[in-house]
Amino acid sequence: MSDNTNEDFIDFSEFIEEFISIDTYMESHFEHQTVTLHVEKITTETPCQLHVEVDDKGEVKLGSIPPLYYVETSFMPVFHNIKINFELEENN
Amino acid sequence: MATANRSWNLESFLDSLIVELDKARETLAIKAINKPLTYAVKDVNLEMQLFPSFDGDNVKFITAQPGQEGASKIAIQLGSITDQQIRKTTKEPNTAQDVSIDLIDEIDTDTKNTLRKIGVTSVNDLDKIQKKNVDLLKASNKKVDYGKLASLLNKARRTENPPKVGNVNFNISRSTSTINVEGDNLIFDEKYTPVAVFNGEMVKLTSASKSNLQIQINADKVKEEDNELIVVSDPYTVFKMKLDNNN
Numbered sequence: 296m297s298d299n300t301n302e303d304f305i306d307f308s309e310f311i312e313e314f315i316s317i318d319t320y321m322e323s324h325f326e327h328q329t330v331t332l333h334v335e336k337i338t339t340e341t342p343c344q345l346h347v348e349v350d351d352k353g354e355v356k357l358g359s360i361p362p363l364y365y366v367e368t369s370f371m372p373v374f375h376n377i378k379i380n381f382e383l384e385e386n387n
Numbered sequence: 388m389a390t391a392n393r394s395w396n397l398e399s400f401l402d403s404l405i406v407e408l409d410k411a412r413e414t415l416a417i418k419a420i421n422k423p424l425t426y427a428v429k430d431v432n433l434e435m436q437l438f439p440s441f442d443g444d445n446v447k448f449i450t451a452q453p454g455q456e457g458a459s460k461i462a463i464q465l466g467s468i469t470d471q472q473i474r475k476t477t478k479e480p481n482t483a484q485d486v487s488i489d490l491i492d493e494i495d496t497d498t499k500n501t502l503r504k505i506g507v508t509s510v511n512d513l514d515k516i517q518k519k520n521v522d523l524l525k526a527s528n529k530k531v532d533y534g535k536l537a538s539l540l541n542k543a544r545r546t547e548n549p550p551k552v553g554n555v556n557f558n559i560s561r562s563t564s565t566i567n568v569e570g571d572n573l574i575f576d577e578k579y580t581p582v583a584v585f586n587g588e589m590v591k592l593t594s595a596s597k598s599n600l601q602i603q604i605n606a607d608k609v610k611e612e613d614n615e616l617i618v619v620s621d622p623y624t625v626f627k628m629k630l631d632n633n634n
Contacts, residue, residue: 306407306410307403307404307407307408308407308408308409308410308411308414309411311407311408311411311428312411312414312415315411315415315425315426315428317426333424336429337426345435345450347392347395347400347450348393349393349394349395349399353395353396353399354399354402354403355395355399355400355402355403356403357400357403357404357407370453370454371453372453373436373450373451373452373453373455373458374436375433375434375435375436375450376433376434376435377431377432377433377434378431378432378433378434379428379430379431379432380428380429380430380431381426381427381428381429382426382427382429383424383425383426383427384419384424384425384426384427385423385424
């Protein structure tokens with residue numbers, strides 16, 4: 296994002312990458328056995344704050360974050376809603 | 388400088404959103420090199436609190452700010468599709484020979500918007516419409532007349548593809564003398580018959596193509612220096628050459 300924006304906002308692509316940076320396998324050890332699970336589909340829905348910048352050419356730049364502040368105040372930030380479906384893909 | 392809280396149009400917003408999704412996908416592609424399984428974004432549904440405004444031509448949006456009430460809600464759903472689906476459902480990009488109507492200054496914004504609404508974004512699109520005998524005047528609610536536009540567009544297309552002369556040779560012989568002109572875009576639209584004038588006299592073009600012109604001349608008219616050859620290849624293009632014939 297450019298220098299004049301709230302530095303708490305991250306690029307929208309990073310927002311998505313953060314969601315996906317999860318370990319594909321979850322392992323659990325029981326005595327001499329290991330149980331492995333993998334998540335096939337993740338559906339996430341969260342309120343988010345958006346920061347929409349427009350430059351002189353009319354091009355838009357997007358910044359976003361999940362809600363930052365949890366204390367209720369008289370002026371609450373505007374929360375938009377984002378729902379993303381992730382699916383597991385096998386890479387050949 | 389980019390500033391926040393300015394209105395934006397939906398196209399720019401979606402462009403930006405898609406660029407961001409593509410960036411995320413590229414990161415995932417790198418991750419996929421080392422991991423046999425990775426997660427891919429299947430679809431994204433974004434619901435935003437916005438205030439739309441309409442200036443008579445365009446709808447613009449501004450994101451609601453803290454404390455503002457009564458915002459409209461707009462939901463954008465992006466799904467993932469394959470490259471094959473993209474090819475099937477989208478128009479092919481403009482080729483080098485084609486000209487986007489956006490680049491033609493002589494066409495006013497109103498006409499450009501009217502053309503865009505009926506799916507015409509380039510000169511080739513307009514040609515296709517004409518070939519199907521579509522009445523453009525009727526299709527555009529009497530706003531655009533093909534006759535007026537056609538010459539404007541052809542002129543623009545020709546300006547984008549000017550003639551380039553490479554070599555010019557005199558072939559002087561007792562029987563037939565010719566001038567051979569080689570280059571590119573010498574003839575652009577075969578609909579028109581080109582005309583050539585050599586040292587003030589009309590001469591015959593024995594063959595004319597995009598890259599070559601064969602012009603029959605009278606050997607007696609050839610001077611050693613400052614021969615003038617003028618070629619009119621279409622209503623928008625005249626090119627003039629000063630030729631020396633030093634053997």
